[in-house]
Amino acid sequence: MSFQPRHPDFERRVRTSFAKQAAMRTIGASLEGVTPGEVCVTMPFQADLTQQHGFVHAGVVTALVDSACGYAALSLMEAGAAVLSVEFKVQLLAPARGAWFRARGRVVRAGRTLTVVAGELHAYARENARENETLVALLNGTMMTVRDRPGLND
Amino acid sequence: MSFQPRHPDFERRVRTSFAKQAAMRTIGASLEGVTPGEVCVTMPFQADLTQQHGFVHAGVVTALVDSACGYAALSLMEAGAAVLSVEFKVQLLAPARGAWFRARGRVVRAGRTLTVVAGELHAYARENARENETLVALLNGTMMTVRDRPGLND
Amino acid sequence: MSFQPRHPDFERRVRTSFAKQAAMRTIGASLEGVTPGEVCVTMPFQADLTQQHGFVHAGVVTALVDSACGYAALSLMEAGAAVLSVEFKVQLLAPARGAWFRARGRVVRAGRTLTVVAGELHAYARENARENETLVALLNGTMMTVRDRPGLND
Amino acid sequence: MSFQPRHPDFERRVRTSFAKQAAMRTIGASLEGVTPGEVCVTMPFQADLTQQHGFVHAGVVTALVDSACGYAALSLMEAGAAVLSVEFKVQLLAPARGAWFRARGRVVRAGRTLTVVAGELHAYARENARENETLVALLNGTMMTVRDRPGLND
Numbered sequence: 001m002s003f004q005p006r007h008p009d010f011e012r013r014v015r016t017s018f019a020k021q022a023a024m025r026t027i028g029a030s031l032e033g034v035t036p037g038e039v040c041v042t043m044p045f046q047a048d049l050t051q052q053h054g055f056v057h058a059g060v061v062t063a064l065v066d067s068a069c070g071y072a073a074l075s076l077m078e079a080g081a082a083v084l085s086v087e088f089k090v091q092l093l094a095p096a097r098g099a100w101f102r103a104r105g106r107v108v109r110a111g112r113t114l115t116v117v118a119g120e121l122h123a124y125a126r127e128n129a130r131e132n133e134t135l136v137a138l139l140n141g142t143m144m145t146v147r148d149r150p151g152l153n154d
Numbered sequence: 155m156s157f158q159p160r161h162p163d164f165e166r167r168v169r170t171s172f173a174k175q176a177a178m179r180t181i182g183a184s185l186e187g188v189t190p191g192e193v194c195v196t197m198p199f200q201a202d203l204t205q206q207h208g209f210v211h212a213g214v215v216t217a218l219v220d221s222a223c224g225y226a227a228l229s230l231m232e233a234g235a236a237v238l239s240v241e242f243k244v245q246l247l248a249p250a251r252g253a254w255f256r257a258r259g260r261v262v263r264a265g266r267t268l269t270v271v272a273g274e275l276h277a278y279a280r281e282n283a284r285e286n287e288t289l290v291a292l293l294n295g296t297m298m299t300v301r302d303r304p305g306l307n308d
Numbered sequence: 309m310s311f312q313p314r315h316p317d318f319e320r321r322v323r324t325s326f327a328k329q330a331a332m333r334t335i336g337a338s339l340e341g342v343t344p345g346e347v348c349v350t351m352p353f354q355a356d357l358t359q360q361h362g363f364v365h366a367g368v369v370t371a372l373v374d375s376a377c378g379y380a381a382l383s384l385m386e387a388g389a390a391v392l393s394v395e396f397k398v399q400l401l402a403p404a405r406g407a408w409f410r411a412r413g414r415v416v417r418a419g420r421t422l423t424v425v426a427g428e429l430h431a432y433a434r435e436n437a438r439e440n441e442t443l444v445a446l447l448n449g450t451m452m453t454v455r456d457r458p459g460l461n462d
Numbered sequence: 463m464s465f466q467p468r469h470p471d472f473e474r475r476v477r478t479s480f481a482k483q484a485a486m487r488t489i490g491a492s493l494e495g496v497t498p499g500e501v502c503v504t505m506p507f508q509a510d511l512t513q514q515h516g517f518v519h520a521g522v523v524t525a526l527v528d529s530a531c532g533y534a535a536l537s538l539m540e541a542g543a544a545v546l547s548v549e550f551k552v553q554l555l556a557p558a559r560g561a562w563f564r565a566r567g568r569v570v571r572a573g574r575t576l577t578v579v580a581g582e583l584h585a586y587a588r589e590n591a592r593e594n595e596t597l598v599a600l601l602n603g604t605m606m607t608v609r610d611r612p613g614l615n616d
Contacts, residue, residue: 023211026202048176051221053306057177058239059217066212067205085212086422087450089243089397089551089602091578093571108600109555113421114394114452116553116600138570138578140551140602142395142450144422152207240576241604243397243448243551245424247417262446263401267575268548268606270399270446292416292424294397294448296549296604298576331519334488334510356488359529361614365485366528366547371521375513393520397551460515
């Protein structure tokens with residue numbers, strides 16, 4: 001699918017907003033790529049983000065894919081609007097173990113008020129290498145375009 | 155609903171496993187209460203866990219309610235079994251702002267392999283006070299009882 | 309929770325709209341009760357609505373709870389608006405077998421554009437009797453208030 | 463993705479089981495194609511399956527995609543096992559209007575006990591024609607392989 005961004009500098013907008021997500025900094029996540037309707041976020045494995053079995057916590061997995069999907073939605077919104085997550089479903093297909101992780105979020109349908117998004121998280125066994133990819137999680141969700149709410153942008 | 159735990163010391167088991175969740179320590183979460191089929195987790199507001207608008211990130215909200223629900227499920231499992239999240243849906247009803255947050259997870263139905271769980275997160279406006287409660291998020295999910303997988307417990 | 313309807317004759321509105329749902333007539337469903345923010349729909353067992361094991365099909369279960377939830381949402385909307393299902397999750401806890409079924413839908417939070425709904429379906433072993441209740445399914449969803457779309461009402 | 467069926471005659475098994483789904487007959491649905499891990503189901507528009515605005519009811523949409531996904535899962539199961547829907551999420555992207563509809567269900571990951579499935583429903587404006595395709599709904603769900611339950615097959 002191909003989308004037309006309504007904001008002239010959608011990439012800078014997404015990058016600026018992502019930089020404001022203190023939570024992403026805290027978990028060591030980076031914005032990898034931004035194209036209209038698709039955003040990727042990566043994160044190295046960190047022992048202090050694990051659950052009881054030593055895998056990355058499902059909440060951290062969710063944080064990565066939700067951010068990727070939210071920014072995929074924002075990449076298509078007009079200036080002045082803000083994005084909020086309405087709901088998402090996450091399915092966990094394999095334990096989140098590996099050297100690093102990559103979340104991809106993409107827009108399935110961009111409506112006036114609601115944007116349907118889909119995303120997934122892959123794990124990679126070795127640093128800086130794309131081989132040995134494991135599909136860890138799927139996210140299917142709904143994002144909302146919020147307009148005219150003072151102080152709420154991007 | 156009232157459930158019968160299969161593990162003689164289910165509370166200690168849950169508390170020991172929760173203490174192994176490095177992610178919970180990292181986000182400053184505490185295990186509040188453990189009863190058969192119901193677990194509560196609390197967390198103070200922290201600026202380094204926010205998204206771009208200054209609210210607690212949806213992934214952190216999810217981490218809290220998912221942990222509460224997972225341990226609600228584990229509180230009913232027999233010794234030797236481990237709990238894994240299969241899937242969950244999170245609905246975000248209000249921005250996660252406040253002085254502190256409380257996630258409650260409870261078992262709706264405990265089957266042999268799958269446990270249906272439901273949870274919610276409330277925000278509280280003032281420290282150490284239960285007044286001014288806001289319902290922030292709902293979680294509905296499925297947990298799995300994993301047996302006979304070497305090295306996977308609790 | 310207690311809700312204030314914005315439509316003076318919300319019950320008649322819901323009943324009139326339900327009567328237009330040809331699908332409900334086809335599956336033999338009846339509108340049982342309508343209060344602000346809560347609607348119940350019942351249906352007797354019918355062999356021609358079953359799946360391969362003889363249980364009522366998950367799609368029919370969904371139809372009943374989705375209608376109950378959609379009308380719970382509509383019961384709180386202003387005149388002229390229409391309700392549409394945005395998304396729902398259905399969890400199936402037990403096979404849908406029994407003499408009759410009762411779906412309950414209720415509003416959890418009614419926003420300006422989106423309404424969060426929750427519902428469930430119970431099965432009953434004997435005709436006209438409320439004893440031997442089995443929880444068959446849970447639904448958690450999002451309904452939308454559609455305004456100013458010509459020809460789309462209720 | 464490519465899957466290896468464990469049943470020598472998986473297609474006949476799926477077709478035989480589908481023929482037992484009285485609900486599919488009642489709504490006029492047909493099994494179109496069966497390959498390992500993917501199944502398609504079609505249905506012509508029928509006025510007696512509509513909701514109040516004249517679109518096909520979300521429950522009927524769900525029935526079609528759930529059946530397609532359930533049989534996609536069953537197509538990979540060993541003889542003697544039965545498939546049950548554990549849970550699914552349905553997202554409605556456009557009103558279900560058109561001359562006919564096509565649901566596609568496919569397996570994303572087939573585990574020993576749980577199968578992750580994804581499906582969608584498209585609407586077509588004209589009979590017997592594939593042009594003017596509209597994406598109406600997405601389904602993401604979990605199917606279960608049930609073993610050793612007397613009387614429960616396929």
